[in-house]
Amino acid sequence: MKPILITVAFITLFSIANAQQSDTTQNRIFTAVEQEPIPPGGMIGFFQYLQANTKYPDSAAKKRIEGKVFVTFVVERDGSLTDVKVTRSVSPDLDVEAVRVVGNAPKWKPGIQNGRAVRVQYSVAISFKLPPLYATPDTLKVFTAVEQEPTPHGGIAAFYQYLEQNIHYPEDAKKKNIQGKVFLTFVIEKDGSLSDIKVLRGVSADIDAEAIRVIKNAPKWDPGMQNGRPVRVQYQVPIGFSLKTENY
Numbered sequence: 001m002k003p004i005l006i007t008v009a010f011i012t013l014f015s016i017a018n019a020q021q022s023d024t025t026q027n028r029i030f031t032a033v034e035q036e037p038i039p040p041g042g043m044i045g046f047f048q049y050l051q052a053n054t055k056y057p058d059s060a061a062k063k064r065i066e067g068k069v070f071v072t073f074v075v076e077r078d079g080s081l082t083d084v085k086v087t088r089s090v091s092p093d094l095d096v097e098a099v100r101v102v103g104n105a106p107k108w109k110p111g112i113q114n115g116r117a118v119r120v121q122y123s124v125a126i127s128f129k130l131p132p133l134y135a136t137p138d139t140l141k142v143f144t145a146v147e148q149e150p151t152p153h154g155g156i157a158a159f160y161q162y163l164e165q166n167i168h169y170p171e172d173a174k175k176k177n178i179q180g181k182v183f184l185t186f187v188i189e190k191d192g193s194l195s196d197i198k199v200l201r202g203v204s205a206d207i208d209a210e211a212i213r214v215i216k217n218a219p220k221w222d223p224g225m226q227n228g229r230p231v232r233v234q235y236q237v238p239i240g241f242s243l244k245t246e247n248y
Contacts, residue, residue, distance in 0.1 A: 029074055029119045035112035037075040037120050039105070043156075044149070046105070051145055054101045056128060057093035065091045068125045069098035077117040079107035087123065098126045125236070142187055142232045148225035150188040150233050152218075159218070167214050169241060170206035178204050181238045182211040190230040192220035203241060211239045 039046035067090035074083045084103045086095045102124065111120035129144060152159035173179075180203035187196040197215050202208040215237070224233035 027119070029121050030111060030113060031121050033111040033113040033118060033120055037079070037111040037122070038109040040108070049105060050101060050124075050126060053104070054126060054128075055097060056130070057097055060091055060093050060128065061130060064130055065094060066129050067091075067094065068127045069094055070123060070125045071098050071102055072121060072123045073102055075108050075110060075120045075122060077110050077119060079110045081105050081108070088125075090128065094128050097128075101126070140232075142234050143224060143226060144234050146224040146226045146231060146233055150192070150221045150224040150235070152221050162218060163214060163239065166217070167239070167241075168210060169243070170204075170210055173204055173207050173241070174243065177243060178207060179242050180204075180207070181240045182208055183236065183238050184211055184215055185234060185236045186215055188221050188223060188233045188235060190223050190232060192223045194218055194221070200236065207241050210241075214239070 039049075041048070068088070069086060069090050070088035072083075072085050072087050073081045076082055081102060084099045086099060089095050110117040112118070127144065152162075181201075182199060182203050183201040185196075185198050185200055186194045189195050194215055197212050199208050199212065223230040225231065
């Protein structure tokens with residue numbers, strides 16, 4: 001039986017902090033544009049592609065090597081994905097597989113700036129996780145991929161709106177000009193509540209605390225479903241704190 005690959009199924013996609021620019025506008029690589037690039041079928045379609053096409057290397061499976069490989073890539077003006085590079089490694093074989101699956105992804109709808117298609121740089125985290133050696137009771141098991149994904153009430157757009165309207169930039173962080181993205185993981189329980197909220201990558205103590213607070217107070221989701229019943233599902237989300245826009 002082949003090892004099961006479970007990929008992160010929420011918004012692990014985020015823009016790189018520093019833009020790379022060439023001497024010509026035509027070849028400039030943007031990290032923020034007026035109209036963001038969009039994968040076929042939206043982000044859900046992109047995650048489904050990753051889950052269906054990523055193959056767990058046998059060498060890593062035998063050694064039970066797990067982790068998240070972070071890769072960057074450029075969405076070209078024709079929508080193709082190029083310049084795929086690993087920014088945070090797990091192991092050579094997992095890294096190679098992450099680069100392969102992103103490089104072979106279907107073309108995206110390109111980003112638009114000033115009415116024209118431009119090159120945009122993005123990053124994605126691909127999670128490699130093996131099944132446990134010993135079975136976990138269904139009441140306690142936490143899934144990372146299920147037949148029917150959890151969804152916020154009102155959809156993803158409503159969740160983004162909730163974050164934007166409820167995040168409060170800590171005053172001390174403002175005074176010190178502290179900015180960045182807090183990466184959080186949380187579990188969507190069978191009743192739709194969000195629990196076990198943890199910081200995977202922090203920015204500062206006060207910003208991290210605010211990110212946890214806003215997720216903790218989020219409205220319940222429609223729970224994930226597996227074999228016709230609700231189950232616990234783990235997700236990950238980056239929340240950006242920027243003094244220019246003061247939104248996530």
